[in-house]
Amino acid sequence: MSVLGRGSVFAIAAAAILGVGAAAVAQQPAAVIEARQAAMKSLGGEMKAIGDAAKAGSITRDDAVARARKIDDVAKRISTLFPAGSGPEAGVKTAALPAIWEKPDDFKAAIARLAEASGKLMVAAETGNAQTILAAQGDVGRACIACHRGFQRSN
Numbered sequence: 001m002s003v004l005g006r007g008s009v010f011a012i013a014a015a016a017i018l019g020v021g022a023a024a025v026a027q028q029p030a031a032v033i034e035a036r037q038a039a040m041k042s043l044g045g046e047m048k049a050i051g052d053a054a055k056a057g058s059i060t061r062d063d064a065v066a067r068a069r070k071i072d073d074v075a076k077r078i079s080t081l082f083p084a085g086s087g088p089e090a091g092v093k094t095a096a097l098p099a100i101w102e103k104p105d106d107f108k109a110a111i112a113r114l115a116e117a118s119g120k121l122m123v124a125a126e127t128g129n130a131q132t133i134l135a136a137q138g139d140v141g142r143a144c145i146a147c148h149r150g151f152q153r154s155n
């Protein structure tokens, strides 16, 4: 041990700490990022399906409720989709901006806005009324856009 000197011991200890820390922060950034992009894509799919059916006047209460619930489920767990270490520094293709982790309060507010809108969409869906559902779907859409504007890289 003495041949390594104190500096090396510290370096080894630091590497060990960093290794453990990195594992705890984001176990597999690629998998995390892939899962959140899939969750986002599913949001897009449900939103489009509700919007199209409501505009066509062909929406059914059951379909609207089922889709609104899926949107609400994702909205309620969005914060878990962005663990520290799953940003651009992960070295995986992601449109998540560093602002997500630099301005956590703003990001939380953007999530809360979506959760509030998706909760209202659930109530609107129960009515089965196309116009009511379309209005609530529009509010959800604005919540999506508001977050993307500040936290998703556009290109």
Ligand code: HEC
Residues within 6 Å of the ligand: 033, 036, 037, 038, 040, 041, 043, 044, 045, 047, 071, 078, 093, 094, 095, 096, 097, 107, 110, 111, 114, 140, 141, 143, 144, 145, 147, 148, 151, 152, 153
């Ligand atoms: C709180 C912030 C936030 C909200 C709210 C939000 N998104 Fe996103 N969304 C993001 C971020 C950040 C990304 C980039 C994720 C990445 O590339 O890792 C993204 C990516 C996406 C993508 C691209 C996924 C892909 O294929 O890479 C779609 C589609 C999408 N969002 C749809 C939606 C819809 C629809 C809503 C509303 C129902 C919504 N998002 C709400 C932050 C948000």
